[in-house]
Amino acid sequence: MDALELLRLNLLSPMVLAYFLGIAARLLKSDLAFPEALYTALSIYLLFAIGFKGGVELSHTPLAVVLLPALLTLALGLFRPFPAYLLARRFLRVGREDAAALAAHYGSVSAVTFLAALTFVQAVGDAAPGFMPTLVALLEVPGIVVALLLAKRREGRLGEALHEVLAGKSVVLLLGGLLVGLLSGEEGMKKVEAFFVEPFQGALTLFLLDLGMVAASRLSVLRKVGLRLVLFGVGLALFHGALGVYLGLLAGLGVGGAAVLGAMAASASYIAAPAAVRIALPEANPSLYLTASLAVTFPFNLVLGIPLYRALAVLWGG
Secondary structure, rough: OHHHHHHHHHHHHHHHHHHHHHHHHHHOOOOOOOHHHHHHHHHHHHHHHHHHHHHHHOOOOOHHHHHHHHHHHHHHHOOHHHHHHHHHHHHHOOOOHHHHHHHHHHHOOOHHHHHHHHHHHHOOOOOOOOOOHHHHHHHHHHHHHHHHHHOOHHHHHHHHHHHHHHHHHHHHHHHHHHHHHHHHHHHHHHHHHHHHHHHOHHHHHHHHHHHHHHHHHOOHHHHOHHEEEOOOOOOOOHHHHHHHHHHHHHHOHHHHHHHHHHHHOOOOOOOOOHHHHHHOOOOHHHHHHHHHHHHHHHHHHHHHHHHHHHHHHHHOOO
């Protein structure tokens, strides 16, 4: 399958098309809107399902198989905030607080980008290890903690922000779902498969429709902040993505797993990180970090990045 065919396959997937439908709806000033309760329900469903399915896979995976990928993913999570912070300070020329806020977002992970990458590699016939959701959970928190420490906030406020991250819905649902799946195993999966497996892709498609509308609402901000933010978001995604692919191959994840880890590393958080930044760095500009993560990096990864990381995995992994 050549590169153009892979790109076509990705662009014509229901999830990507739904994302662009959401953008078009907002640009056309349609009255289409998701109730807040529906957005919350979809995010709860997706996050718990990711964790649960990963836990089931983990229940029959030997520790020796998971250990190296887990350690390398943890190292990746601790490293990613540093280039993001330095690039924000020197290239975007923003203050310490805005740089740390951007580093928190680019040091964490987008669960939806992970799902899109996993769907893509499965569609092209590549296998990804079943324990990949465990790596999502490992990548979510460390980068946010490092970024907040880079800002050198007061201890009290930092502690409050860390509680917000660790007790936030994304971490609770991912880790909680992982634990439920780990303890219940395959027998537990059989009982809930009809709810957590079959409807999953449909729920993800609806979620991306809503994200498209959210991203479109940030386009006006993007025009104001200029080309530098676009270069920042894309350049960082490419660097982190290539690093993730390399570490994935080093960890023995295969082409599919390395491509997915590359997409995870290239992504930016828009659930856990904003909640923590809002508390720890109240002076940081939300338009800057939300626009970068949602209107630049997310669509880039969704359309071009994921096929590119897979191509890198094929090139480097043979």
